[in-house]
Structures are given as structure tokens and as C-alpha cells.
Amino acid sequence: MSDINIQASVxxxxxxxxxxxRSITTPGPDELQISVKSTGICGSDQHYFNHFRNGDILVREPLALGHESSGVVEAVGSNVAGSFKPGDRVAIEVGVACDKCSLCQAGRYNICREMQFRSSAKSFPHFQGTLQSRINHPAKLCYKLSNSVSLDEGALLEPLSVAIHAVRRARTKPGLNVLVLGAGAVGLLTAAMLRVEKAAKITIADIEGRRVNFATQNGFADVGIAVPRTRPKTDAIEDRLAIAQETAKVLTQSNSGGDSSDTLFDVVFECTGVEACVQASIYATKPGGAVMLIGMGTPIQTLPVSAAALREVDLVGVFRYARTYEYGLELLADREKSGLPDISKIATHRFTGFGSVVDAFKMAATPVDDHGNPVLKVVIEF
Known part of the structure; x- marks a missing residue:
């Protein structure tokens, strides 16, 4: 098989x-060549698209975006010919770690210092993303989809993995009273995993009421709270923290029906990265509880650390995922047994072909479409 030309959105x-x-070579001995069929647009993709950077990470060369993907095997490397065949439908785990360092050896390859992650500009040369008609990728990071799992669900397995990892890091157990801040795709998927973990009560909150309604109407959460948009009187930290305390009161009172003294949450999953939400998370968590920091927001934030330390509220970072894909596929393959809500509903808007990629990014940047429907996950299909 000789090199072939492919299309890429760059x-x-x-x-x-x-x-x-672009041109693509034949797959290496341990690789698969995959036709990418479904790719979801992530928040980091939007940052690169709108700012040509993601926080402190600057794009230094033309970059194909996309990392939430699934596809169909077109060619198989010599060392993996018995495990895969052309025509297999696969989900693609796009982070390639070194497999040698102490973190990789401990199974925490998501924080490997040598990690190469598709569509991220952190490593250089950049590891090109999945908005390409074909890619070559390590076979060990490709996972066959069962007949009951769609290609779109295979693409959603990537953000679902973030939720799986967050729930694992929280060490949840059945019967907890939990709060998810942010009803975007990651927040909804986190709520879905808390449903699998048999949380006693799942509350989800967002400033966009239509997202909250989506969460409760589709079984992702038990209680939905549309948080009022409020601004501090001044930029002084005292005024900002006062707003966070008021927000926490709204969350806990809605959780209880009045008295907030016994209604703080066992665990809060903070999926926005917004400073005011992180602050409110700390105030809304029980003594001995935990705040899971999932959202990637402003790099430097002012937090009421003493309010956490004096009540032994743990602040736990969550970054991507490790060893999650096989478990996620098990949940998707047997939803009735796992209790996983229908996550395919999160893919609210679909676009087809390379000519629609720019329109897809524009749609992903809007909270609701022209018909008033929430925009949760935009998927580009090929």
C-alpha cells in the first residue's frame, strides 16, 4: 500500500x-490506519479556534484540531493483523504516553510529562488532531465498538472517560448526595457516571436553564438549579466571595427546601473552571467532603482555602483520564445493566463533511441554537 492523499481541516x-x-504513509507495524467518521468539538478545540492558543499553550505551527473521535479501520500493521481487520469500527484514545516513566508504570499515564495528545499544541512538533480523513494510530489505543454502540457514541467515549476518571478520583460510593456544577457535555457525562455509581441524589446547576432542564428531563440528574447571573458590587475579593457564598446558599437551599445547615453536598464536581463556581463549590461541600476540579478555567484564581482547610474539604484535580476506555465501552454496550443514561442525546447538533467544519465551530460557540435548543455537543461526521 503506497502513500495516499487525505483531506484535513487545519x-x-x-x-x-x-x-x-495531506499525504499519509502506510501504518507502522503496531499501528492501524483509520478513516475518521465522527469527531466531537471540545472546549479546548474552541479555545484554539478562537484564540490560536489554549491558556498558556500557544499554537506554533498549522494544527489539525479534534480528539473526540471514532472511525473505521482501513489498514492494519503487521504486528496487530490478528487483533484487528479492515472494517472494524473503533473508538480512538488519542493520548500517547512514553510508557517508561514512573507515572506511566503506575498507570497514571494521563499526567506523563512526555504525553503527546492529538490536537494539543503543548508538545512540539504538534500531534495533529483527528479532523483528518485518515490517521495512523497505535493499535493499543484503539478499541472495537460492539454492534450496539454507534460511531457517535464511540466519539463521546473520550469526554465520558473524563467523567469516569473524575468519579474514580472522587472514590464515590452508593448513597452520596452530589452536586455537578456546569450542565455542558462534561457535566452531563459526570452526572451520567454518578447515576452508574448509584448516587442517592444528583443535583446539577448551570446559569443556562435550558441545559438544566435537559439534564433532568433526560435522566442525568434528579434536581436541576438554574443559578441566577449575579455580579459583585466591586472587584474586591470580599465582594466576590460574598457572591460565591450566596450562590452556595441557593444550591444548598434548593437541595433541602429551606434549612441549609444539614444539606451541604458530599462531593461537588466542578465542571466550569469559573472562579466564582470553584469558590461556591468549597462553600457548598460538607466537612470531610471533596471538590473535584474538572473544568479548565482561568489559570490563576482566588479561592477561600481556609474554608476548605478548616473543614478538611479536599480539592482534587482531574486531568483527562487513564485506563477508562474499556470500562466505558462495557457501560455503553449494556446500558440496562449499567444504568448509564442515553448519552447519545448529548450530541445535539451534527454537521457533515469538511466543508461544514467552520459552521460546526460557530455552532459549538453558542449556548443555544436559533430554535432555542441547547447546544451541548457538536459532532462532525464524515
Missing amino acids: LHGVRDLRTET
């Missing part, structure tokens, strides 16, 4: 996406 600058022709 970012050259702020909102400068171009469809280009």
Missing part, C-alpha cells in the same frame, strides 16, 4: 481553518 490562525490535502 488551523492557521484565529478562526482561520482551511481544508488542505
Whole structure:
């Protein structure tokens, strides 16, 4: 099999996406060549698209975005020919770690210092993303989809993995009273995993009421709270923390029906990264509880650390995922047994082909579409 030409959606600058022709070699001995069929747009993709950077990470060369993907095997490397065949439908885990360092050896490869992650500009040369018609990828990071799992669900397995990892890091157990802040895709998937973990009560909150309604109407959460948009009187930290305390009171009173003294949450999953939400999370958590920091927001934030320390509220970081794909596929393959809600509903908007990629990114940047429907996950299909 000789090199072939493929199409790729390549970012050259702020909102400068171009469809280009690239060539792809035959897959290596331990690789698969995959036709990418479904790719979800992630928040980090949007940051790169709108700012040509993601926080402190700057794009330094043309970059194909996309990392939430599934596809169909087209060619198989010589060392994996017995495990995969052309036509297999697979989910793609896009982070390639070194497999040698102490973190990798301990199973925590998600925080490997040598990690190469598709569509991230952190490593250089950049590891090109999945908005390409074909990619070569290590076979050990590709997972066959059962007949009952769609290609779109295979793509959603990537953000679902973030939720799986967060719930594992929280060491949840059945019967907990939990709060999810942020009813976007990751927040909804976190709530879905808390349903699997048999949380006694799942509350989800967001400033966008239509997202909250989606969560409760589709079985992701038991209680939904539309948090009022409020601004501090001044930028002084005292005024900002006062707003966070008021927000925590709204959350806990809605949780109880009045008295907030006994209604703090066992665990809060903070999925926004917004400073005010992280602050409110600390105030809304029980003594001895935990705040799971999932959302990637402003790098430097002012937090009421003493309110956490004096009540032994743990602040636990969550970054991507490790060893989650096989478990996620088990949940998707047998939803009745696992109790996983229908996560395919999170893919609210679909676009087809490379010519629609820019429109897909524009849609992903809006909280609701022209018909007033919430925009949760935009998927591009090929």
C-alpha cells in the first residue's frame, strides 16, 4: 500500500481553518490506519479556534484540531493483523504516553510529562488532531465498538472517560448526595457516571436553564438549579466571595427546601473552571467532603482555602483520564445493566463533511441554537 492523499481541516490562525490535502504513509507495524467518521468539538478545540492558543499553550505551527473521535479501520500493521481487520469500527484514545516513566508504570499515564495528545499544541512538533480523513494510530489505543454502540457514541467515549476518571478520583460510593456544577457535555457525562455509581441524589446547576432542564428531563440528574447571573458590587475579593457564598446558599437551599445547615453536598464536581463556581463549590461541600476540579478555567484564581482547610474539604484535580476506555465501552454496550443514561442525546447538533467544519465551530460557540435548543455537543461526521 503506497502513500495516499487525505483531506484535513487545519488551523492557521484565529478562526482561520482551511481544508488542505495531506499525504499519509502506510501504518507502522503496531499501528492501524483509520478513516475518521465522527469527531466531537471540545472546549479546548474552541479555545484554539478562537484564540490560536489554549491558556498558556500557544499554537506554533498549522494544527489539525479534534480528539473526540471514532472511525473505521482501513489498514492494519503487521504486528496487530490478528487483533484487528479492515472494517472494524473503533473508538480512538488519542493520548500517547512514553510508557517508561514512573507515572506511566503506575498507570497514571494521563499526567506523563512526555504525553503527546492529538490536537494539543503543548508538545512540539504538534500531534495533529483527528479532523483528518485518515490517521495512523497505535493499535493499543484503539478499541472495537460492539454492534450496539454507534460511531457517535464511540466519539463521546473520550469526554465520558473524563467523567469516569473524575468519579474514580472522587472514590464515590452508593448513597452520596452530589452536586455537578456546569450542565455542558462534561457535566452531563459526570452526572451520567454518578447515576452508574448509584448516587442517592444528583443535583446539577448551570446559569443556562435550558441545559438544566435537559439534564433532568433526560435522566442525568434528579434536581436541576438554574443559578441566577449575579455580579459583585466591586472587584474586591470580599465582594466576590460574598457572591460565591450566596450562590452556595441557593444550591444548598434548593437541595433541602429551606434549612441549609444539614444539606451541604458530599462531593461537588466542578465542571466550569469559573472562579466564582470553584469558590461556591468549597462553600457548598460538607466537612470531610471533596471538590473535584474538572473544568479548565482561568489559570490563576482566588479561592477561600481556609474554608476548605478548616473543614478538611479536599480539592482534587482531574486531568483527562487513564485506563477508562474499556470500562466505558462495557457501560455503553449494556446500558440496562449499567444504568448509564442515553448519552447519545448529548450530541445535539451534527454537521457533515469538511466543508461544514467552520459552521460546526460557530455552532459549538453558542449556548443555544436559533430554535432555542441547547447546544451541548457538536459532532462532525464524515
